[in-house]
Amino acid sequence: MRIIANEFAKMRHLRLGLLTLVLLSGVVGLTAFRGLASGMANDLSDPAGFAWKILLAGLGFSAGLISPLIIAAIASRQVEAEHSGNGWLLSETSGVTPGRLCRAKFAALGVLVTTSTLAQSLILVAIGFGVGIASPVPVEQWLGYTTAIIVVNLAVLGVHLLLSAVIENQLVCMGIAVIGLFIAVFASALPEWLVMLTPWGYYSLVVPADYVGTDLVYLDIPYLSVLALGLAGAGLFTLITARFDRREA
Amino acid sequence: MKYVSVEFVKLQRSLSWAVVILLPVIAVASGSMSSVASDGGLDDGWYTLWIRSIGFYGMALLPVGIAILASLTWRTEHRNGNWNALMSTSVPTSAMVLSKAAAVAILSALMQVVLVLTVVGFGKIAFDLPGMLPGRYVVSSVLVIIASVPVAALQSGLSMYFRSFAAPVAVALVATGVSTTALLTDMTAIIAVPYATATYATQLGTSLVEASNTACDAAGISAGTAGLVAGVSAAATTVIVIVTTWTLNRSDTRA
Numbered sequence: 001m002r003i004i005a006n007e008f009a010k011m012r013h014l015r016l017g018l019l020t021l022v023l024l025s026g027v028v029g030l031t032a033f034r035g036l037a038s039g040m041a042n043d044l045s046d047p048a049g050f051a052w053k054i055l056l057a058g059l060g061f062s063a064g065l066i067s068p069l070i071i072a073a074i075a076s077r078q079v080e081a082e083h084s085g086n087g088w089l090l091s092e093t094s095g096v097t098p099g100r101l102c103r104a105k106f107a108a109l110g111v112l113v114t115t116s117t118l119a120q121s122l123i124l125v126a127i128g129f130g131v132g133i134a135s136p137v138p139v140e141q142w143l144g145y146t147t148a149i150i151v152v153n154l155a156v157l158g159v160h161l162l163l164s165a166v167i168e169n170q171l172v173c174m175g176i177a178v179i180g181l182f183i184a185v186f187a188s189a190l191p192e193w194l195v196m197l198t199p200w201g202y203y204s205l206v207v208p209a210d211y212v213g214t215d216l217v218y219l220d221i222p223y224l225s226v227l228a229l230g231l232a233g234a235g236l237f238t239l240i241t242a243r244f245d246r247r248e249a
Numbered sequence: 250m251k252y253v254s255v256e257f258v259k260l261q262r263s264l265s266w267a268v269v270i271l272l273p274v275i276a277v278a279s280g281s282m283s284s285v286a287s288d289g290g291l292d293d294g295w296y297t298l299w300i301r302s303i304g305f306y307g308m309a310l311l312p313v314g315i316a317i318l319a320s321l322t323w324r325t326e327h328r329n330g331n332w333n334a335l336m337s338t339s340v341p342t343s344a345m346v347l348s349k350a351a352a353v354a355i356l357s358a359l360m361q362v363v364l365v366l367t368v369v370g371f372g373k374i375a376f377d378l379p380g381m382l383p384g385r386y387v388v389s390s391v392l393v394i395i396a397s398v399p400v401a402a403l404q405s406g407l408s409m410y411f412r413s414f415a416a417p418v419a420v421a422l423v424a425t426g427v428s429t430t431a432l433l434t435d436m437t438a439i440i441a442v443p444y445a446t447a448t449y450a451t452q453l454g455t456s457l458v459e460a461s462n463t464a465c466d467a468a469g470i471s472a473g474t475a476g477l478v479a480g481v482s483a484a485a486t487t488v489i490v491i492v493t494t495w496t497l498n499r500s501d502t503r504a
Contacts, residue, residue: 030426084327084328
């Protein structure tokens with residue numbers, strides 16, 4: 001617990017609160033803009049909930065466009081400090097092994113990312129009420145998508161924490177984030193196995209609503225695949241950080 | 250010029266070539282692949298291929314790529330006491346700032362050249378399109394290169410200020426998102442902001458977003474739009490270089 005608190009203390013100088021705010025406002029802002037630009041305001045009284053569908057479709061798109069790079073930047077900043085200040089060695093000499101330090105970083109950053117992702121959904125639902133959407137909130141879709149996207153964001157965070165810890169040159173990490181952005185945005189043009197093998201592909205897989213032909217419809221979220229991603233991600237993260245513990249700093 | 254070549258010596262082992270080559274190649278490949286996957290082909294030939302390639306690239310990736318290149322250029326100065334060496338060198342601050350910005354601008358220009366060559370390669374080899382890429386897109390690319398200069402100068406300044414590699418990249422992504430959104434809502438004054446100038450230049454002769462309800466017809470390529478891009482870029486670059494030089498002049502050594 002003390003190590004996690006220490007990670008929060010490091011964040012103050014790294015301005016990670018600001019980056020988290022950027023993640024939150026970027027996704028909410030882009031979703032709201034897309035909603036208004038797509039004519040959401042003209043269909044507020046649609047009993048089938050067209051306006052909610054627009055918001056959910058926009059959220060799915062915005063999360064895939066913004067989250068991969070900002071989460072990579074958050075992970076990179078938190079780990080970069082250890083590389084530049086020789087923090088790995090310093091921590092190890094005080095009894096905190098590199099693997100344990102990585103797990104503490106994940107726990108601390110996970111709180112930020114999860115809070116921001118929850119807040120995205122809550123603010124957008126509030127915006128929906130605020131602009132006067134008449135139909136009831138599709139609670140199942142909002143809850144399902146929010147849970148799924150939290151798992152995806154945490155998986156991406158875990159991957160980037162490990163990458164930033166292993167590769168000192170953060171160019172490589174940011175380069176991988178840009179490739180992740182491509183996978184998230186252009187997943188529909190990629191083979192399904194590739195989409196399912198990378199955490200970024202899940203941004204596209206969990207999109208809760210989209211146009212099928214000319215109709216905007218709710219899509220089924222593949223909960224089983226998301227659960228598999230969560231379990232595989234947790235297992236691999238634990239395994240790899242356990243190996244860090246046996247590595248010399 | 251001597252100082253600019255020194256910057257390229259520093260970049261030799263930095264993997265900057267990977268950004269310059271891979272980013273535009275992946276942009277063109279993914280754009281054309283998604284076009285084929287969703288529509289079954291390039292209905293309007295070179296026009297469709299160009300829009301699919303430059304659309305997302307201009308609205309999100311170009312400034313991010315420039316930001317990564319700028320972070321790379323300043324990375325060496327933030328490591329191993331090099332900042333103090335930089336502070337104590339006899340090279341004028343303005344020359345230092347200009348040479349860094351010029352190195353980033355040259356690399357971003359190469360990125361645009363790679364994008365054009367990749368579009369031509371995909372058009373001729375992968376899609377067997379008739380004729381050649383229309384000349385207006387080559388002109389548009391020259392304007393993109395010009396509009397990338399203030400972004401290069403600004404990102405170079407940010408990378409000088411932030412020791413972190415990733416923070417200036419995140420700033421570029423967010424600033425580009427804001428400026429693209431402003432362009433889509435017809436806030437033309439935003440063109441004065443370097444990120445918007447670059448996005449505006451990439452979309453010349455195209456349409457920003459295909460869906461009619463979010464469309465913002467991009468301007469055509471004319472002497473007026475070319476003059477606007479060149480004028481705004483020159484003014485913004487001058488201001489950014491002066492501010493960056495002033496800031497660096499007031500910086501101190503680091504413990």
